[in-house]
Amino acid sequence: MNKEVIIKDLEEIVGKDFASNTVEDLFMYSQDPGASEPRPVDFVVMPNSVEEIQKIVKLANREKIPLIPMGGGLTLSGLVIPIKGGIVVDLKRMDQILEINELSRYALIEPGVTTGKLISYLDESYPDLQPAIPDAPPSATVVGNALIHGSGYLSQKYGNHGDMINGIEVVLPNGDICKLGSCSISDYWFSRGPIPDLVGLFISSFGTMGIVTKLSYKLYPKPKMRDVVFGMCRDPNNIPNLVSKITYTDLAEDFLLSKTDKPDYVKDLILVMVFITGDSEEELASKRKMIKRLYRKNGAQYMKMPERTIKGLLIKPQFAAAAADFRKGGGFEYVGSFMPLEMIPEASKRAAEISNKYSIITTQAFRIIGKGHCVMFAPTFAFNRADPLDMKNARDALDETNKLVLELGGIPWKSELAGQKLIVEKMDPNYKNLLKTIRNILDPNGIMNPGNWEV
Ligand SMILES: Cc1cc2nc3c(=O)[nH]c(=O)nc-3n(C[C@H](O)[C@H](O)[C@H](O)COP(=O)(O)OP(=O)(O)OC[C@H]3O[C@@H](n4cnc5c(N)ncnc54)[C@H](O)[C@@H]3O)c2cc1C
Structure with a gap:
């Protein structure tokens, strides 16, 4: 890997201020607040658009270097600390609430929108609506949490937070942009069906299937x-x-x-x-x-x-x-x-x-x-x-x-590496084969958060 070439290319994609490989900047990305040992990171990059993410994915394929998508980095189980080195793709700059559909009750958001931001926005502009959020610090992202089957104060009534996803837009490991759910057919992001539901592939897959760039999240009536x-x-x-x-x-x-x-x-x-x-x-x-x-x-x-x-x-x-x-x-x-x-x-x-x-x-x-x-x-x-x-x-x-x-x-749930290995050991061999086949087709170069869910 030619680190000088890669950092230059990353800077070209996102601008000099938003790509780094300095020891100081990488320090905080090499660990999290949980019990995992620190692990080395090669680069961090903060894209600001879907197109920039596509370019980063293409670069990663060219260089065969891992990409680790990151929201708030708060799972506590080391899920955004690279297992095989690589580029942490910190998505915090992409933090726009793109749409609130008041009648069909969903929020269309970018991956950097935090739970704190979504709640404050709804409280101010749509006080009769509430999202389901975890009891995590408000800097956790809605997308990061929904993508790990999170749970929170509406879960008893409406299920886990993965169930609340209506659809996603994702940059696949080959750089293609793909929409999943009703949004792949309609302008409305209101449902995952009635078409084959592939959204589930991206939930609890810990960033191994692609980078989610938009997500529609259900909202619920807020009682007085x-x-x-x-x-x-x-x-x-x-x-x-x-x-x-x-x-x-x-x-x-x-x-x-x-x-x-x-x-x-x-x-x-x-x-x-x-x-x-x-x-x-x-x-x-x-x-x-x-x-x-x-x-x-x-x-x-x-x-x-x-x-x-x-x-x-x-x-x-x-x-x-x-x-x-x-x-x-x-x-x-x-x-x-x-x-x-x-x-x-x-x-x-x-x-x-x-x-x-x-x-x-x-x-x-x-x-x-x-x-x-x-x-x-x-x-x-x-x-x-x-x-x-x-x-x-x-x-x-x-x-x-x-x-x-x-x-x-x-x-x-949201298991650290050692826990994932225990789960995989117990998994039905045909489930493992299916997962492996899908991963190999989607990501032949193995660039997406490798080491996780290794089957
Ligand atoms: C004090 C405390 C209390 C907590 N309480 C709860 C709780 O009540 N309920 C709960 O559910 N959790 C809880 N958590 C756990 C955790 O903080 C949350 O689940 C949090 O929402 C995870 O979101 P994040 O933005 O930090 O995700 P991250 O850690 O950044 O990411 C989570 C996973 O999703 C992947 N990912 C993130 N964004 C994308 C993307 N755009 N595309 C593809 N993959 C992506 C990452 O690679 C990683 O594998 C708690 C944590 C703490 C510290």
């Missing part, structure tokens, strides 16, 4: 009022039934469970949080009453919480900093995993044993997705970056938890 009804449950075995009964009623907008060993008085309890909405105080009061009754009948107890706790929880996104920084020293990662509802009790018990083994304070979150069709189970591991043993403990705990999740019938 919101509240959260707290419960607690001492016996985790009651949780699957409780969740099933509550989701059956269609009362909850969001539905979270959490378990933590700190402070001491909540140890051994599972906290239940059901978020309800309404247009009037009477509507909320009647929903509160119904949730309390469901708690009573299904092995949980209503818990009155201070106003300030409730207020904090109603702010979106919620701020997970407390659990993220138990150890002090800024390190945090979690095994988000998708699993069936019935696995919650055993997963919770055994993940807590793993935390104890590695001297990590047990902190687990569970988000109900799609009315109970799936649960996002997230044991979290905070660590002190300045302490190598602490970092090793977090990595070992992540690895054991990934194995536990797979053993119980779940699937680790």
Whole structure:
């Protein structure tokens, strides 16, 4: 690889200020806030148009150099740290909200639009509409999050964020621009069907199939009022039934469970949080009453919480900093995993044993997705970056938890490299063959985020 030629070419494509290979600039792209080891990056480039991306892709094919698409870089699992070196394509400059369709309820956005930007824009200009966003920092991008099957406060009602994609425009690994979904036929980006749905190929593929340059994301009506009804449950075995009964009623907008060993008085309890909405105080009061009754009948107890706790929880996104920084020293990662509802009790018990083994304070979150069709189970591991043993403990705990999740019938989510390998080991061989065939056809030079999903 002739680095001097490549940097000159990149500068020519995007301008001198937006391509770099200096040690200082590459430093922050070689690591992320999670537990992955830093890995070398050769170049970073910040394109500002689809045409510039096409030129970068063509250059990468000519030089056989990897491209790593990056939004906010906040997955915590090293997904935008190159595995085989290459060019990080930082998409933050492409941050335009191109269209809001108020009636068909979707936002057409560029890949650099952050969750913070989309929420502020809608609050100001379309206050009756809301997007689904994660509880991640507001600098996470909507596209990066939707493309990893993210989840957030509308997931209980409407599914994971990958389900909310209506269509995409993508620069394929050969440099072609391709539209997928209704937008490939119509001016309206309102649906993925009724044609063969290829959008799914680009979700949870971690940038290995192409670079998404536009995405249509569903928007939802925003109710006037919101509240959260707290419960607690001492016996985790009651949780699957409780969740099933509550989701059956269609009362909850969001539905979270959490378990933590700190402070001491909540140890051994599972906290239940059901978020309800309404247009009037009477509507909320009647929903509160119904949730309390469901708690009573299904092995949980209503818990009155201070106003300030409730207020904090109603702010979106919620701020997970407390659990993220138990150890002090800024390190945090979690095994988000998708699993069936019935696995919650055993997963919770055994993940807590793993935390104890590695001297990590047990902190687990569970988000109900799609009315109970799936649960996002997230044991979290905070660590002190300045302490190598602490970092090793977090990595070992992540690895054991990934194995536990797979053993119980779940699937680790947005998995780091080691977790991806475990998933691939367990995958149906014909699924692997199909994936390999598609990858080889789309990307014969293997330039798109290689090392991920290696089959
Ligand atoms: C404190 C904290 C709390 C969190 N809570 C949540 C939560 O509640 N729910 C949740 O879902 N997540 C959560 N996360 C995880 C993560 O921050 C989010 O999922 C985030 O939205 C990922 O978006 P990003 O822009 O950072 O993506 P990135 O990390 O930049 O990218 C994610 C993946 O998508 C690929 N990619 C990005 N953009 C493109 C593109 N345009 N074309 C092709 N591929 C692309 C990347 O290569 C990478 O593989 C949390 C993280 C933190 C730090």
